[in-house]
Amino acid sequence: MANYTFTAADITADASATIKNGTAGDTITAGQAVYLKLDDSRKVWRASKGAAASAIVAGIALNSASAGQPVFYCERGIVNVTSGQVAVGAVVVLSTAGGLSPAADLASGNRVCVVGVGLASNKILVNCSANRLISDGTVPA
Numbered sequence: 001m002a003n004y005t006f007t008a009a010d011i012t013a014d015a016s017a018t019i020k021n022g023t024a025g026d027t028i029t030a031g032q033a034v035y036l037k038l039d040d041s042r043k044v045w046r047a048s049k050g051a052a053a054s055a056i057v058a059g060i061a062l063n064s065a066s067a068g069q070p071v072f073y074c075e076r077g078i079v080n081v082t083s084g085q086v087a088v089g090a091v092v093v094l095s096t097a098g099g100l101s102p103a104a105d106l107a108s109g110n111r112v113c114v115v116g117v118g119l120a121s122n123k124i125l126v127n128c129s130a131n132r133l134i135s136d137g138t139v140p141a
Helices: none
Strands: 011-013 018-023 033-037 043-046 059-061 070-081 089-093 100-102 114-120 123-127
Touching (some): 018 043, 059 114, 059 123
Antiparallel strands (some): 011 070, 018 070, 033 043, 059 070, 070 123, 089 100, 089 114, 114 123
């Protein structure tokens, strides 16, 4: 399956979700995975599996924001996606900044950060409150 593609206006969180906010460090689109850059006044940046720090996801962005603007993200709970398609199973961060994909798209040598679980074609159960980089950060060969 290809990377997930969502329409920004169609990303919402359930009322019971844990929502956090911060200041965008770069341009973020609703539906992208984000992380907190601890050495940059805790600004919110698009996550990527390319580097260990940016592979530790804080949540999924709920609004689009340019650098310096407020951004809200779901740290834990259900994110509803009314456009696009989500596979049932683990949802992971991609090397493309902010990108998400099913775990089946991982390859040997990829850093692994599970963002949540696809519950249905339009729901992701996000759990980034104590996010984890699996073992040494790579998928076993």
